Amino acid sequence: MLGIKGKDLSVFILVAALALLAPFLLNPFPVDSAMAQFNAGYPDLMQRFVIFGIFAIGFNILFGLTGYLSFGHAAFLGVGSYAAIWMMKLVSLNIIPGIIMAIVFAGLFSVLVGYISLRRSGIYFSILTLAFAQMSYALAYSVLTPLTGGETGLQIKPGDNPLLSNIPEGEIGRASLFGLEMSDSSIIRLGGWEFTMNVGYYVCAVVMVLAFYMAIRIFRSPFGMMLRAVKSNQQRMNYTGLNSKPYTLAAFVISGMYAGLAGGLMVAMDTQVGPERMFWTASGEVVLMTILGGAGTLIGPVLGAGFIKYMENIVSKINSTVLHEWFAFLPDGMEDFLVTIFYPFVGKGWHLTLGLMFMAVVIFLPGGLVQGGQKLAAMFRRKKADDTDGDTANQKTPAE
Amino acid sequence: MDQIIVQVLNGLDKGSAYALIALGLTLIFGTLGVVNFAHGALFMLGAFCAVVFSRILSLSHEVVDETRTDFLGNPMKIDVPYMHDIFGPELGASIIDWAVPLSILFSIPVMIGVGFAMERGLIKHFYKRPHADQILVTFGLAIVLQEIVKAFFGANPIQTPAPEAFTGSFDFGVLLGFDPLTIMYPYWRLVYFGFAALIIGAVFAFLQFTTFGMVVRAGMADRETVGLLGIDIDRRFTLMFAIAACVAGVAGVMYAPIVAPNYHMGMDFLVLSFVVVVVGGMGSLPGAVFAGFLLGVLESFASMPAIVELLPGINQIIIYLVAIIILLTRPRGLMGRKGVMEE
Numbered sequence: 001m002l003g004i005k006g007k008d009l010s011v012f013i014l015v016a017a018l019a020l021l022a023p024f025l026l027n028p029f030p031v032d033s034a035m036a037q038f039n040a041g042y043p044d045l046m047q048r049f050v051i052f053g054i055f056a057i058g059f060n061i062l063f064g065l066t067g068y069l070s071f072g073h074a075a076f077l078g079v080g081s082y083a084a085i086w087m088m089k090l091v092s093l094n095i096i097p098g099i100i101m102a103i104v105f106a107g108l109f110s111v112l113v114g115y116i117s118l119r120r121s122g123i124y125f126s127i128l129t130l131a132f133a134q135m136s137y138a139l140a141y142s143v144l145t146p147l148t149g150g151e152t153g154l155q156i157k158p159g160d161n162p163l164l165s166n167i168p169e170g171e172i173g174r175a176s177l178f179g180l181e182m183s184d185s186s187i188i189r190l191g192g193w194e195f196t197m198n199v200g201y202y203v204c205a206v207v208m209v210l211a212f213y214m215a216i217r218i219f220r221s222p223f224g225m226m227l228r229a230v231k232s233n234q235q236r237m238n239y240t241g242l243n244s245k246p247y248t249l250a251a252f253v254i255s256g257m258y259a260g261l262a263g264g265l266m267v268a269m270d271t272q273v274g275p276e277r278m279f280w281t282a283s284g285e286v287v288l289m290t291i292l293g294g295a296g297t298l299i300g301p302v303l304g305a306g307f308i309k310y311m312e313n314i315v316s317k318i319n320s321t322v323l324h325e326w327f328a329f330l331p332d333g334m335e336d337f338l339v340t341i342f343y344p345f346v347g348k349g350w351h352l353t354l355g356l357m358f359m360a361v362v363i364f365l366p367g368g369l370v371q372g373g374q375k376l377a378a379m380f381r382r383k384k385a386d387d388t389d390g391d392t393a394n395q396k397t398p399a400e
Numbered sequence: 401m402d403q404i405i406v407q408v409l410n411g412l413d414k415g416s417a418y419a420l421i422a423l424g425l426t427l428i429f430g431t432l433g434v435v436n437f438a439h440g441a442l443f444m445l446g447a448f449c450a451v452v453f454s455r456i457l458s459l460s461h462e463v464v465d466e467t468r469t470d471f472l473g474n475p476m477k478i479d480v481p482y483m484h485d486i487f488g489p490e491l492g493a494s495i496i497d498w499a500v501p502l503s504i505l506f507s508i509p510v511m512i513g514v515g516f517a518m519e520r521g522l523i524k525h526f527y528k529r530p531h532a533d534q535i536l537v538t539f540g541l542a543i544v545l546q547e548i549v550k551a552f553f554g555a556n557p558i559q560t561p562a563p564e565a566f567t568g569s570f571d572f573g574v575l576l577g578f579d580p581l582t583i584m585y586p587y588w589r590l591v592y593f594g595f596a597a598l599i600i601g602a603v604f605a606f607l608q609f610t611t612f613g614m615v616v617r618a619g620m621a622d623r624e625t626v627g628l629l630g631i632d633i634d635r636r637f638t639l640m641f642a643i644a645a646c647v648a649g650v651a652g653v654m655y656a657p658i659v660a661p662n663y664h665m666g667m668d669f670l671v672l673s674f675v676v677v678v679v680g681g682m683g684s685l686p687g688a689v690f691a692g693f694l695l696g697v698l699e700s701f702a703s704m705p706a707i708v709e710l711l712p713g714i715n716q717i718i719i720y721l722v723a724i725i726i727l728l729t730r731p732r733g734l735m736g737r738k739g740v741m742e743e
Contacts, residue, residue, distance in 0.1 A: 016610060069532045120727060123435055125530055125680045128727055131720035138720075143713030215519070225569065280671060291536055344551045352551065355543030362537040 011299055015212050019205040022046050030192030037273045038318055043185055043198035045313050046267050049306045050201070050208040051262050056289040056301030057208075058258020062251050064296035065219070065227035066288040070114070071126045071283050072133030076256040078140060078264030081147055085273050088175060089160045093167075095175050095182070095203070095268035096398050099261065103327045106260020108361055114252035118245065122235070133280055140275040151207030175268050177203055184268060200269050207265060208302075211258060215297060220255070221380070227251050245278030259286075288354070292361055294368025303369050311350055318346040401576050406585075407700045413589040413658075415696020416596030420651035421673040422680065422688035423603060423717055424644035429684035430620045435531050437538040440670025442645050445514060446652025447661035448549055450508035451558050456506075457483060457484055485550055487678045498563045507649045515645030519638045539586030542666065550663040557660035562588040569736040588657050595654050599647060602623065606643075607685070616640055675723045683735020691734055695719050 004012060018025065027041030040046070059073055080102035089099040117128040134276070148154065158172050170369040182200035189195075217222050226247045229237050237244055267273055271335045285308065293304025321341055327335040345353045365372050460481040464695045468476045483492035495502070498675035517661040522541065526534045561567070580716035619626045620631050627633045652661075659665060676695055680687030701707065726734065 065532075069533065069535065107713060107725075116724065116728065120731060122730070123535070123682065124678060124727060126535065127674055129722060131675060131723045134671065135717045135720040142716060260695035287536070287539075344548075347546060349551055352545055352547035355540050355547060359540035360538055360546065362533060362540060363522075366533065376511070 002101075002213070002215050003221065004213075004347070008220065008298070010149070012213060012216055014226070015299060015302060017208045018296030019050060019209050020202075020207065022049070023197055023201070027193060027195055028049075031194050032192055035184065038304055038314055038392065040310055040314055041196060043196055043200050045203050045309065048203045048309045050204040050311075051265050051304040052271070052286070052289065052305035052309055054204075054208050054211045054257060054265065055259055055262035055286050056293070056305040057211055058255040059254075059286045060290050060295060060297075061215060061227075061258065063253035064301075065224060066116070066248055066376040067231035068248065068252070069126050069287070070117075070129040070252075070255075071280060071287065072117075072129030072131075072253065073259050073286055073379045074280070074282035075113070075133035075136040076106040076110050076259035076270075077263040077282070078273070078275070079109045080135065081145070081267050081273040081277060082140070082154070083260070084264040084267040085156070085271070086142050087382055088267065089154070090162060091155060091178055093156075093164050093174065095177055095264075098268060099264035102264025102267070104258045104259050104260075104261065107257040110253045110256025111249075114249050114256065118248050130283070131276060131279055137275055137278040137280070140278055141205060146245075148275060149273075152277065153272060155272035175200075175271050194198070204265050204269065211261065211301065212298075219298060223247065223250070288358055292368055293360060294370030297368065297370045300368050300370040302322075307369065308354065311321060311354060315346050315353065316348065316350040318349070332366050401703065402583050402593075403706075405730035406703075407704055408492055408584050408697055409583070409585050411697030411700035412593050412693060413696070414631040414699060415693035416593050417651060417655055417692075418673055418676045418696050419668065419689045420596050420599060420694025421648055421669055422653075422676040422702060423600060424648045425673055426677050426683055426685060426688040427603070427644045427647075428641060429677070430685070432523065432527065432637050433623075434526060435534045435538070436523070437535050438518070439538075439644075439648055439668065440668075441542040441671065442511065442514065442648040443652040443655075443667070444546060444549065444661070444663065444666030446507050446511060447560075447656045447665060448553065448652075449510055450500050450503040450560050450653045450656040451553065452504040453503035453509035454496070454560060455495050457481070457499050457502070482656055500560060500562055500653065503653045503656075504692050506571030506648050508646055509655045511643045511646045516638065518645065519641040523641065524638075542656075542670070544708065545736035546663045546666060549740055553661075553663065555663060557662040559660045560656040562591075566591055570602040575686050592658065596651070599650065603643075604685065605649065612636065612639075631713030661733055665677065669724075672719060675719055679723050679726050681733030684733065687733055687735030691731060695722065698722060 001013075002009070007240045023046065025041075026046065029036050029039055031039075039048075053075075055077060062068055062070060062073075083094075083105035084098035084102040086125075087101045088095070088382050091097055100151070113129065113132045116352060117125055117132065120128055135379070138314050141151060156174075157206065160172075177199070180199050182203065183198075184200075185198035187194055187196050226242075227242075230244050230248055234244055263277070266277075272340060286305075289304035289308050290301045292307060293302065294300025320339060322340055327338045329337065343349070361368055361371045361372075365375075367374070369398070421439060421443050424442070427438060428610050430433055441687040458481050460479040462477045465476050465478045468478075470476050472562070481492060483495050486492065487495060510589045518541070522537065523534075526537060556612060569584040570590060571584060583743055607617055614635070615631055616636055617628065619636065623633060659719050672695075675691075676691045677688055679695065680689070681689030699715065708715055728738075
């Protein structure tokens with residue numbers, strides 16, 4: 001089906017189902033319950049899940065397949081964002097032209113950066129991409145202020161009247177898709193539960209599923225095979241007479257376009273953009289997502305993006321009052337002790353948990369969460385296999 | 401002319417910080433072959449050593465002062481630092497005043513401990529792993545270190561003043577025959593520059609003139625052969641890592657009065673010092689020092705008002721621009737050896 005088969009098809013169906021049912025799956029707790037703060041099913045966060053999922057899928061096409069570690073991908077996200085917001089300010093409030101221009105501009109910019117950076121490999125490549133990204137950040141922050149709004153960034157203002165949309169005088173335009181406003185949502189109440197179905201989220205989710213499908217096709221194509229060959233031994237490949245440069249450049253540009261798409265979608269959702277989106281720590285974040293989930297695997301980056309965004313938004317909300325509530329059933333001294341122990345890891349300190357977890361993944365699970373899942377699955381299967389007789393369960397499957 | 405001298409001086413000072421961090425980075429890279437993204441965090445830890453030590457020095461206890469009374473007629477309570485009790489008021493006060501330079505003594509054992517722990521506990525396991533893994537795990541460690549510091553000291557910068565004697569500015573103009581007040585330069589920055597020169601000289605002398613340094617240099621050139629000669633190269637490399645951590649630490653201590661220590665100062669310097677290392681050539685010590693000063697001076701020249709007017713924003717991108725140009729024309733950096741990190 002759809003030109004993909006076997007395991008890939010089931011992964012694709014799983015991702016599509018997860019994306020479409022997210023408003024329900026992410027809201028497992030009734031609104032009034034104590035666990036309600038773990039509900040992640042609000043539009044803002046769900047949009048971030050899928051948008052950063054797209055960003056990480058794209059990054060993975062470069063890093064996971066070719067092994068080139070770029071520390072500057074946030075620049076393409078930023079370029080895409082600026083292109084999209086200008087389309088929305090000048091041409092149309094429909095998000096389609098904005099997203100298309102985001103992809104085009106990010107693609108063009110990544111051709112330039114990739115052409116220059118890919119002349120080097122290893123750490124030199126990482127530093128070159130980092131240098132380009134920091135330069136774009138500095139330019140967006142100060143020099144190109146007329147174009148980027150400088151420090152304050154850009155947003156749709158009351159005076160903006162795009163060519164193709166007629167907004168009543170004095171009203172602020174809102175992003176839409178052929179009349180469907182992005183911020184529209186309908187709330188379904190079932191018993192104590194509340195599920196928010198948001199237009200913007202579903203637009204992003206559909207785009208993400210498409211992006212994921214594309215990624216599967218790229219991974220399984222001869223082109224993807226070639227990129228893997230680059231990763232395993234570029235020198236040997238060059239000796240066989242193949243020029244690997246066009247392949248790596250193509251991978252770089254494709255991942256840049258994915259980043260641009262993510263940037264365009266971000267603008268479509270919140271209609272604003274600032275230069276901090278391009279700072280190098282933002283590039284670091286997508287690296288973290290990809291590695292955490294599992295670089296080189298299909299579903300890993302999506303999982304990693306979801307995981308980090310969940311932590312950023314949910315774990316950071318746990319403060320000392322919440323902790324005290326949780327441990328209230330314990331004797332006083334014990335309660336305070338546990339709160340003191342856990343407090344640095346939650347709330348404002350969630351980065352600490354993230355850093356520790358990330359280190360643990362790099363040290364113990366180079367294949368990321370996906371590898372962790374496979375190890376767990378293998379453990380259970382082995383137990384079952386012991387009961388019966390099969391020894392096929394011990395076969396190792398590569399982390400795909 | 402005087403403008404140019406001012407910019408060179410400003411650049412030297414920033415360049416000293418770049419050079420000191422890059423020196424440690426390139427030392428670790430050259431000897432251990434490890435790309436250490438946590439090196440900026442070591443610099444930051446050094447700066448916080450100064451904070452901690454000056455707090456320790458100014459610890460005080462309450463004493464009832466019989467000679468003075470408050471408005472109710474009760475004797476007043478005043479805080480007396482322990483230093484005053486131990487060394488007498490005058491010497492005690494000046495010890496507290498000199499907290500930052502004295503912190504070097506405190507930071508050296510701390511940084512050596514941190515360095516040992518890091519190398520034995522983490523880095524050791526990553527010698528054989530790809531550079532990407534090294535970058536990633538040390539990046540994670542840097543996040544952890546800076547979050548721990550943030551948990552203890554908060555997110556706000558902590559003012560850590562230089563000793564009273566170095567608070568003023570030195571009038572360079574008079575010395576060079578210009579009008580007074582044309583070239584003013586804060587004393588502490590002069591101290592920092594002198595200190596950087598001293599440390600850089602010491603590291604070079606150590607590597608050049610001691611047997612230990614000789615072995616390490618041999619190990620940089622060919623690790624396996626040195627190991628085959630029956631030398632316990634691993635132990636020496638652990639020590640090299642501790643020394644590099646120490647250099648970053650004391651560089652941080654002395655930088656504390658220039659920029660008030662904050663938890664993200666390590667990351668701020670890290671990116672730039674990586675650019676410095678790459679421009680100088682990975683694994684090259686003279687390259688790192690030269691590139692550090694070069695980029696520092698270029699940066700301050702680029703922020704001259706006349707030049708910013710001509711090319712707006714150049715002050716913020718000059719370093720990256722230079723890095724890109726140098727990497728494209730001289731792939732292995734200014735003084736890099738052939739074959740290092742070239743795949």
